[in-house]
Amino acid sequence: MGGRYPHMLLILILLHGANAAIDAPVEKWQTLDGRPPLVIARGGFSGLFPESSKFAYEFAMTASLPGVVLECDLQLSSDGVGFCRSGLTLDKSTLIAEMYPKKDKTYKLGSEDIHGWFAVDFTSDELINNVTVIQTIFSRPSTFDAIMGMYTLDDMAGLHPQQIWVNVEFDGFYRDHNLDIEDYLLKLPKDYPIAYISSPDISFLKSIGGKLKGRAKLILRCLADNVTETSVKKSYGEILKDLKSVKAFASGIMVPRNYVWPVNNNLYLLPPTSLVKDAHALGLEVHVGSFANDILTSYNYSYDPAAEYLQFINNPDFTVDGLMTDFPPTASGAVACLAHNEANALASNGERPLIITHNGASGVYAGCTDLAYQQAVKDGADIIDCSVRMSKDGVAFCLGSADLIASTTAATTFMTKVVTISEIQNKSGIFSFDLSWSEIQTLKPELTGPFAQAGLKRNPAAKNAGKFFTLPEFLHFAKSSNVSGILIEIEVAYPFH
Incomplete structure (x- = not known):
């Protein structure tokens, strides 16, 4: 096992932190409902395993907070089966090109031509039985590549998570291929714990909103602030200047990190925006996405991903309502163990271990100064x-x-x-x-x-x-x-x- 799966030791070590996270801090949070912020596992534990795979979802549930939300970027096969896979094409996250080398196509998406292998050109049996998944970020472990098949939404629901988050990115594309994501979602079994449905498409959210009858919260997923939302012909930055209009069709928003904590050109934090407070004042939830342990976002965090999570949930002015991350165990630790814990937790024997410096804080300033x-x-x-x-x-x-x-x-x-x-x-x-x-x-x-x-x-x-x-x-x-x-x-x- 150690030779085939050298990363298993890391996973097992994380379990202790997840178990310790069960007892949440008693202090009230500054989220909209006063409860701890959600940890939303983007494609499961996608920082270690191929995203939206069996292992990614299973280990997200095992190594994170008990209430971790499993996220699924929804795609449909030609026969209308829902699969969890990000993006629109499959060739970057699977080995479909090796199995079907002549089934690539080019489709129009808006004004852009997109070339690749698309779920709409394959039956669910073809995708389940013949296509294996791979890690999409090459700096991450490839240990688990090509050993698991594509995972359906039904498969993920079968793991019995407490909550599921479904993201719908390309509803119009599927309609062009006579596939109806809205109809698919509405026909899902009522016992599926789908708590959130997000989309960057306002027309989709407005259309499905009147038919869900409160079964799930609708979330406007904002792309970069200069990107135009096609149905209202406004940039997402402009849309969020009128949060009242968002409240009319959604329960909340999902935004990139810089909408809340912007950085300057030198990658240092600027003062926070008022977005979270403004949204909360109107009763809108604010979820923040694109967290990962292995990317540099700001030098203020000194390469400590936990410090970045705390910036969004443990500052004195506000707390976001959810953290969407590729590394849910790290976010879980920040929420359950580090936030609201400035006094430093004691060891089991009641004594805290000594903190001894190495040339002072030599990771922040030149040592011994x-x-x-x-x-x-x-x-x-x-x-x-x-x-x-x-x-x-x-x-x-x-x-x-x-x-x-x-x-x-x-x-x-x-x-x-x-x-x-x-x-x-x-x-x-x-x-x-x-x-x-x-x-x-x-x-x-x-x-x-x-x-x-x-x-x-x-x-x-x-x-x-x-x-x-x-x-x-x-x-x-x-x-x-x-x-x-x-x-x-x-x-x-x-x-x-």
Whole structure:
């Protein structure tokens, strides 16, 4: 099992967090109904498994909050069977092109020609028996590719989730092929727990709304704010300026993250919009989509997906009503374990483990600088650390490495000081004990990370911010702060100097 499914260990580890999530915080939420925000699993646990597959839905239910909502992007086969699969074509998320290499077609969608393999050209038997699914994002595990078939809405309902979310993206396309999604949904068994039906198509929502008789909430799914909604000929940004008109046909909206927390061109958060408060004032739910653990959205989150979820559900001004995500266990942990828990949860023995820094908050600011230590204290660190280095004239100061190239701008001004000292490291460097303290003070700290060469920068706006701390300055800062202790590290003495 370990050789065939190496990612299973990760999944099993997540189960503990899901079980701990059963007891929700007692504090009232700022959602529309005062209850915890929904975790909506887009295509199930699609961050790990092929989306909308058997494993994706099963593990979403197992490793998430008990009330996790399973989402299905609805497609119809030529004989009118509903399948869960995002997009309009099948060739990017299945191996249908290998099985039916000559059945690709080109169809008109609005003014655009779309080429590929379409569900409307295949019977349900062909799709179920001959087509297997694959991961659509190549940076994600391919371990489970080509081992599961396409999943129908009936299959997903058979897992007995508490709630199902059906998204209808291309109703007009199916009507052009004599297939009626509206009729399909209305004829589904009444015991199917379909709680939400969303669509970016206002005409579809208005049409089905009068026939559902309250069986499901209708949600306007907004695309990018500059995209035009075809039935009313307005952009989604314009539509949301008149929320009263949305209230006339929908119970809520689903929006991309930047509708609530916009970012600037440098990927830093701007102040939040008033959308959530405005919608709640009119009785509209606000759900936010496109969450994923493996994409960079803003440097403010320091690559911590839980921090991003908390920005939407644990700020003092508002809480969104639902989080649609490819990684429902992470969202579940944020809702059930991290939100409303600023006091830090205690361990089972009643004691909290110590939080010990690594060069201060060195993921936010350059390590061992005043700003890194200040941020560490602000974040609740118990013990702050100082790796002691010595200058040429005997000044002790804090720095993560004796090689100044690693964490300062020394390479731009002191290249003549480059030497190789094999007792310290195998590569050449510019070492602290070869520069006087006054020379070191002319340098700027440099924020680096382990994956910087892969483009994963840390807080680039503060790349060279902060100043170095001497050991006496560090001790004075620690004494005046609320930390419970310090860690002094001396890696190596330098007898050869």
